[in-house]
Amino acid sequence: QTFLPLLKKAAQGSPGSGLSCSKAAIVNVSSTAGSIKELYLWEFAQIVSYRCSKAAQNMLTRCQALGYREHGILCVALHPGWVQTDMGNAVGDTPPLTVDASVRGMLKVLSSLSEKDTGTFLDWEGNAVAW
Template sequence: MGELSIRSVLVTGANRGIGLGFVQQFLQMPKPPEWVFAACRDPKGQRAQELQNLASRHPNLVIIQLDVTDPSSIKAAAARVEEQLGASGLNLLINNAAILKMTTLDGETLEDMIQVYTTNTAGPLLLGQAFLPLLKKAAQGSSGSALSCSKAAIVNISSLGGSIKEVYVWDLAHAVSYRCSKAALNMLTKCQSLGYREHGILCVTLHPGWVQTDMGGPGSQITVEESVKAMLKLLSSLSEKDTGTFLNWEGKVMPW
């Protein structure tokens, strides 16, 4: 199994947690991408300080302002990335940005459901649409017809919490809006895999594990570094047979 080899990647929610972990690991590769786009809502704010520090040391890191709930922000981000990449296109789009509302079933509100769905499900849909032309360019510029993450791919970061069959740790957290949004994200990934296959774009959804982040909270089982390193190793091995699947960080098929 070789290392993931890509010219360009964009990561959403890149200022902390898993998103920041992806950016750090891409920059540490023996052959890092020519361009790493790190997207977050407030690139100049205090919560993006680590990204700013990385950008000062890595000229191939470009911080992009992006609010995944705002269509105009998404379009502006796509235009900015296209300006940088030109005709080469974008190899890898990692939809990582997400929010979690720790409410009970009886406490869920319309406002919560809309906010969580907009971020966790509609955001990846709109990003896939906005970056499709760049993903298509990357696919067309790659040799061979087989699907791979080195060619062109959309990776949606989901959660076992979205598994309808498993309903993971229900007793610990109802988090209904989060669960529903991730179940919907899994279906979106399947739809994207069917709709974008003809363009040479692989689409997959990943459960990163119960990761030690602000969102992961107490009981988290693996570090960000462990999760991200494993996911990058997995991405390097994905092929045509994997498009549209729901896998965990180690490549195990997850129950839908």
């Protein structure tokens, strides 16, 4: 009720056409654990409730992309990678990504997003993730 009008206003007040993070964007931080096709790290952590919540969030991203495109709002799901955080370290092995590397990668991806990317599921390197 409060957030959407602000996004619409930002999109309308921004110069240029098309969709981008510099205009208005919803970036849902997701996880490959929410991929229905790829059961990422299943052998290490089933975490079914987490997987289901991320799968639902991914559906929300697709719906937002369809519903908000006409308002100039870009919508994406973004997987930050397996990161060295409390949650990432809980899986067992040491995650390969530092927080700094993940954030730098995500910022690079976000700065390059355009209309063609709305409704997609990408990782911190800009690679498409299977739904």
